[in-house]
Amino acid sequence: MSGLLDAWNAIWYRPVAAIRPRLVLRLSLLILAFDIWLLMVRRASRYGAADFNVAHFSWLDAVQPMPTPSLYAALLLLCGGLAFVQAIVGLRRPLMIAATALYTYGWAMSLQDAYQHHYLISLVMLCFCLFPDDRGRPRTVVAWGYQLLLATIAVVYAYAMISKLDSLWWGGSFLAMLTRNKPAIMSVVKQLQGSGLEPSTLWWLLAAVTIALEGFLSLAYLAALFRDRPLPAAPIVPSIAGLAVFFLAANMHIGIEVFGLRIGWFSFYMIAWAAVVFLPVSWLEAAARLVGLGSRLPEKKKAPPRKGRPQKDAPATRAPSPIAAAVAAAAGVACLVLAGLLLDVPGATYAGVAGAVALIAGVALLMRRKAVADAIRFSLVSGGAALVCWLAIASSSTREALDRWYQIDQQRRGAQAATPEPDSPGDND
Amino acid sequence: MIVAPATYYLRGDPFDERFAWRMFSSVRTLRCKIEINERTSKTRGAGTKVDPKRIVPGTWVKHLERAQPKVVAHYLESRCSPETRQVVMSRACLTTSGARGPSSRWSYDCDADLLERQGVGAP
Numbered sequence: 001m002s003g004l005l006d007a008w009n010a011i012w013y014r015p016v017a018a019i020r021p022r023l024v025l026r027l028s029l030l031i032l033a034f035d036i037w038l039l040m041v042r043r044a045s046r047y048g049a050a051d052f053n054v055a056h057f058s059w060l061d062a063v064q065p066m067p068t069p070s071l072y073a074a075l076l077l078l079c080g081g082l083a084f085v086q087a088i089v090g091l092r093r094p095l096m097i098a099a100t101a102l103y104t105y106g107w108a109m110s111l112q113d114a115y116q117h118h119y120l121i122s123l124v125m126l127c128f129c130l131f132p133d134d135r136g137r138p139r140t141v142v143a144w145g146y147q148l149l150l151a152t153i154a155v156v157y158a159y160a161m162i163s164k165l166d167s168l169w170w171g172g173s174f175l176a177m178l179t180r181n182k183p184a185i186m187s188v189v190k191q192l193q194g195s196g197l198e199p200s201t202l203w204w205l206l207a208a209v210t211i212a213l214e215g216f217l218s219l220a221y222l223a224a225l226f227r228d229r230p231l232p233a234a235p236i237v238p239s240i241a242g243l244a245v246f247f248l249a250a251n252m253h254i255g256i257e258v259f260g261l262r263i264g265w266f267s268f269y270m271i272a273w274a275a276v277v278f279l280p281v282s283w284l285e286a287a288a289r290l291v292g293l294g295s296r297l298p299e300k301k302k303a304p305p306r307k308g309r310p311q312k313d314a315p316a317t318r319a320p321s322p323i324a325a326a327v328a329a330a331a332g333v334a335c336l337v338l339a340g341l342l343l344d345v346p347g348a349t350y351a352g353v354a355g356a357v358a359l360i361a362g363v364a365l366l367m368r369r370k371a372v373a374d375a376i377r378f379s380l381v382s383g384g385a386a387l388v389c390w391l392a393i394a395s396s397s398t399r400e401a402l403d404r405w406y407q408i409d410q411q412r413r414g415a416q417a418a419t420p421e422p423d424s425p426g427d428n429d
Numbered sequence: 430m431i432v433a434p435a436t437y438y439l440r441g442d443p444f445d446e447r448f449a450w451r452m453f454s455s456v457r458t459l460r461c462k463i464e465i466n467e468r469t470s471k472t473r474g475a476g477t478k479v480d481p482k483r484i485v486p487g488t489w490v491k492h493l494e495r496a497q498p499k500v501v502a503h504y505l506e507s508r509c510s511p512e513t514r515q516v517v518m519s520r521a522c523l524t525t526s527g528a529r530g531p532s533s534r535w536s537y538d539c540d541a542d543l544l545e546r547q548g549v550g551a552p
Contacts, residue, residue, distance in 0.1 A: 052485045054492075054503045056447065061503075111500055112488050119448055123430070152430055159434045159450035168455040168525070177458055177525050263452060409486050 011225055012144040017281040019288055021146040022090070022134045024276040026293065028124060029087035029099075031272060033385075035265045036080035036103075037392045042401040044069040044076075044346055046112050049409055056108045067109045069402075074347030074354070077389065079103045081355055084385040089377060090134050100125040117266040123152050124269075150224050153273060157218035164211045172203025175210070182260040213252050217274075220245040224277050242278040249274035320372045328379035329363040332356075335383030339390040344399050355386065443531075444496045459530050461494045461522040467508055468515040476517065479508070496520055501535050502544050509539035520548075 047053070047067040055061045065071075082099035086092060104122040107113040130145030168174040176199070179185040192202055227242070253267035253274075276284065333356040340352015359382050366375035393399075437449035443456050468476030481490050485504065492500035505516040516537045522530035533548030 046486055046488055049486045050484065050489075052489060052504070052507065054489075054497075054500050058499070111492060111497065114447060114492075114497075116447065116450060116452060120450075155430050155434070156450050160452055163449065163451035163454050166455055168458065173525060174453075174455045174458055178453060261453065266452070412487060413483050413485075 012147050013142050014147075014226070015140040016143050016146055016227070017284075018134065018138050018141040018143075019281055019284045019293075020276055021131050021141065021143045022137075022293060023284055023288060024146065024149065024273060025091055025128050025131055025134075026087045027272045027276060028128070028269065029083040031265060031268055032103075032121065032125075033080045033084035033087060033389075034392060035268075036076050036083065037389050038396050038398070039264055040076050040106070040113075041073050041080075041345055041393065042396075042398040043112070043405075044073040045402045045405040046409070047072040047110060050413065053109075054111045056111060060108060064109060068346075070347035070350060072106065072109070072347070073345050074351040075102050076106050077343075077345070077348060077351035078355060079106060080389060081351075081382070081385045084388060085378070085381050088381045088384075091128065091131055093129060093133075096125065096129045100129055115264055115266075117263060117269070120152075120156060121269070124149060127152060147225055149273075150221050150277060153270075153277075154218045154221035157214045157221065161211055161214035161218065164207070164214070169207055169211070170204075172200065172205070172207040175207045176203045178261065179259055185259040210252070213248060217245070217249055217252070220249075221277065227277075239280040242280060246274050246278040249278070320376055322367060322372055325363065325367060325372045325375040325379070328376040329359065332359050332363075332379035332383035332386075336386045339386035343390055343393055345393060345402070352386065355382065442498060445498055457495075458525050459522040461496070461520055461530075463490075463493050463518055463520045465493075465508075466517045466519075467513050468517070469512045470514055471512075476515070484508075493518065494520070496533060496535075502537075505535060505537035505544065506539075506542075509537070514539050 047069050051066060053061075053067055055064060079099050079102035082095050082102070086095055086099070100122065103118075103125060107115070107118040107122070127145045127149040130148065132141045132143050132145070134141070164170075189199065189202060193199060250271050253270045256262065257267050336356040336359060337352050340349045340355070343352075359379060363375045363379055366372070366378065434449045437446065437451070446454055446456060463481070465479050465481055466476040467479050481493055481504065489500060489504065493504060501518060505518060508516045516539070518535040519532070520534070521532040524530045531548065533546065535547075536545045537543070538545070
C-alpha cells in the first residue's frame with residue numbers, strides 16, 4: 001500500500017524544470033488577457049437581452065441577478081487586467097484566485113457562452129492557483145499544479161478522441177461536411193484528388209489521422225508527467241521525442257486554423273502549451289532569458305567570516321522611497337480610471353474604478369509589509385495593463401461588434417429589445 | 430476531471446455536450462427545426478404558433494434548436510402567463526444524408542408547473 005502511495009506521490013511531487021511552469025503560466029495569461037479583451041468583451045451586448053438568461057448551473061440562476069452587458073464586460077475587463085499583470089510580474093496567488101473566480105463566473109453566468117475551451121481555461125487557471133511561487137527563480141521545482149495541468153490536457157485530448165469514435169467521424173463524412181465551405185481545405189482536397197486519391201478515402205484518412213493524433217497527444221501529455229528526470233545514458237532522446245510531439249501538436253492545431261475550423265483562440269493555447277511542455281529546457285531557458293525570465297544560477301556558498309576579522313558590509317542597495325511608491329500608485333490609478341473612461345465598452349468605467357480601488361488597497365497592503373519595490377512594480381504594471389487594454393480594444397472592432405449585434409437583435413425581434421444601457425457608475429443596471 | 434466528461438456518455442442526452450470535450454462533434458451535424466405552440470384556455474387544437482426568434486436573441490434560439498435541456502425548460506416556462514396554459518416545442522432533425530434524425534417533443538403545463546419530454550433526449 002505504501003509502495004503504491006509512494007508511486008502516486010512520485011508522479012505529482014517529482015521535481016520539474018522550473019522554466020516550464022513559469023513559462024506556461026506567463027504565456028497562457030498573456031494570451032488569455034488578449035483573448036478576453038479582443039474576443040470575449042465584444043459579446044457583451046447579448047447579455048440580458050430580452051430579459052432572458054439561463055446560467056450553466058441551476059443554483060447560479062437562483063442566486064445571481066440578470067446579467068447585463070456592463071456586468072459581463074466589467075468582470076472580464078478586470079479578469080484580463082489580472083491576467084496581464086501576472087503575465088508580467090509572475091504568479092501572485094490571491095490575484096490568481098480572483099482572476100479564476102472572475103473568469104469562471106464570466107462564462108458560467110450564462111449559456112450565451114457555451115465554448116468548451118472556456119471551461120478548460122478555468123481548469124487551467126485552477127491549476128495555476130496551485131503552482132509554486134517562482135519569485136526565487138530556481139532551476140527545478142516541485143510543482144504538482146503543473147503536473148495536474150498536464151493530466152488535464154491529457155484528459156481533454158483523450159475525450160476529444162473518444163467523441164470522434166462514431167461512424168460519421170470514422171467514415172470521414174463528418175469531416176467532409178464540416179469543411180465543405182472552407183476554401184483552404186477544398187483546394188488541398190482538389191490537389192490530392194488530382195493525384196488519383198478517391199475523396200472518400202481522403203476523408204477517411206484525414207479523420208483517422210485526427211483521431212490517432214489526439215490519442216497520441218493524450219499519451220504524450222501523460223508521458224510528460226514523467227519528464228525532466230535526468231537520463232544518464234541518452235539525454236538527447238527525450239529532446240527529440242519532445243520536439244516530435246510539439247511538431248505534431250502544432251501541426252494539428254495550425255491545420256485547424258488554416259482549414260477555418262477555428263474555435264476562438266483554442267488552438268493558440270494548445271500550441272503554446274505544447275511548446276512549453278515539450279520543447280527542450282535549454283530552448284525555453286534561452287527564450288526566457290531574452291525576456292528576462294531566465295532561472296537564476298544557484299548562489300555560491302559564502303565562506304564563513306574569520307574569527308577576529310570584521311565582516312565587510314555588503315554594498316548597500318538603496319531601498320525605493322515610499323514617496324516613489326505613492327507617485328507610482330497615483331500613476332497606476334490614473335491610468336486605470338482614464339482607460340475606464342476612454343474605453344467605449346459597457347462596464348468599462350466600473351472596471352476602471354474597481355481596478356483603481358483594488359490597486360490602492362494592494363499598494364497599502366504592500367507598504368504595510370514594507371514591500372515598497374513590489375508596490376511600485378504593481379502600480380506601474382497595473383497602469384500599463386490598463387493602457388494596453390485600452391489600446392487593444394480601441395484598435396479592434398469591438399465597438400462595432402457590440403453595436404452590430406444589438407442592431408441585428410433589434411431587427412430580428414421587431415425592435416422589442418430594450419434600449420442599450422448607458423455606461424456610467426451612477427446608473428442602475 | 431475524468432468523471433465530468435464521462436457523465437455525458439452515461440446520462441443519455443446527446444445534445445448537452447458541455448464539459449464533455451466534444452469539440453467538432455458529429456451531434457452538431459444534425460439540421461434541426463423547431464416549432465413552438467402556445468395554448469390558452471380559449472385556443473383549441475395545437476394552439477398558436479410562435480416564432481421564438483421574435484422573442485429571444487438568436488443565440489438562445491440556437492440552443493432551442495440543439496435542445497439544450499436547461500434552455501428549453503426555461504424558455505417554455507418563461508412563456509407562461511395568466512392566459513397561456515401550455516407551451517409545446519416540437520423538434521425534428523435531419524441527418525447529413527438527409528434521412529430523418531432524432532425528434533423530440535417538449536411540453537410545459539403552466540398550471541401544473543410540469544415539463545414533459547418525449548423522444549431523443551428524454552430522461
